[in-house]
Amino acid sequence: MNEFQREAANFFHSVVQRERHEFFDVDDDAKWLPEFQSNDARCMCPPFMGNNYKKRGLVIVPINPGGGNETSEIRNSGDSLLYPIIHKFKSQKTSVENFYWEYFVPNFEIVMKTYPIYQKMMPILEAAKVNLDDICYFNFLPYRGKANKYPKSKRDMENIIPNCIEKFVKPALNFLDPSLIVAFGKQVDIYIEDFWGDFNFARISWNRDRAPKPSVINEREQSINLLEDWSKRRHV
Numbered sequence: 001m002n003e004f005q006r007e008a009a010n011f012f013h014s015v016v017q018r019e020r021h022e023f024f025d026v027d028d029d030a031k032w033l034p035e036f037q038s039n040d041a042r043c044m045c046p047p048f049m050g051n052n053y054k055k056r057g058l059v060i061v062p063i064n065p066g067g068g069n070e071t072s073e074i075r076n077s078g079d080s081l082l083y084p085i086i087h088k089f090k091s092q093k094t095s096v097e098n099f100y101w102e103y104f105v106p107n108f109e110i111v112m113k114t115y116p117i118y119q120k121m122m123p124i125l126e127a128a129k130v131n132l133d134d135i136c137y138f139n140f141l142p143y144r145g146k147a148n149k150y151p152k153s154k155r156d157m158e159n160i161i162p163n164c165i166e167k168f169v170k171p172a173l174n175f176l177d178p179s180l181i182v183a184f185g186k187q188v189d190i191y192i193e194d195f196w197g198d199f200n201f202a203r204i205s206w207n208r209d210r211a212p213k214p215s216v217i218n219e220r221e222q223s224i225n226l227l228e229d230w231s232k233r234r235h236v
Helices: 003-015 028-032 077-091 096-112 116-128 154-176 186-195 214-234
Strands: 058-062 135-137 180-184 203-206
Touching (some): 003 154, 058 116, 058 154, 116 180, 180 186, 203 214
């Protein structure tokens, strides 16, 4: 464990101490908080940083955490492994660095590969010639929404997104200092363009639209080309 990794673990530990109410508006209980597994929904998953990540690396930023269960308190297999670790990381008083690197990181990698989003992310990793060990990954809105909802209306975005930027995303990116960010979903681009006027990181947008329309295919091809160019420059 190097000094940057120690700093990352402690920084991420400080970040997850921020509570859900600091991000959502007064409608949280009625509109956003999942009815089931609400205890997990109130606990922020720390950013994942692979063992090989260094500053000027690649960061992938999806919209919000998916998963959970809208009909039962029973966790799926991935959450059953990961969320007890997330809760323990948040409550750690000592050995924060060891816990993050010995328990959270390897188990996040295991669980991530079981989630559907991982397969959707594979073209990005392949084009950039990286794997999970090389990247950082975290959600722009770091808490689950009811039925996996996230802010789309102007009012909802105005109430929630500035909180995400100032209290979480901007500090995280400033710490990680990436050379490239992948906005993993067009909604992430909307959040940045509408609410982050001084955004100064290089960014590629990845269209996650499920419909294989020609426009979607074309956008993904352009993104792949940009990722391949980034990878070539990285290895020069």
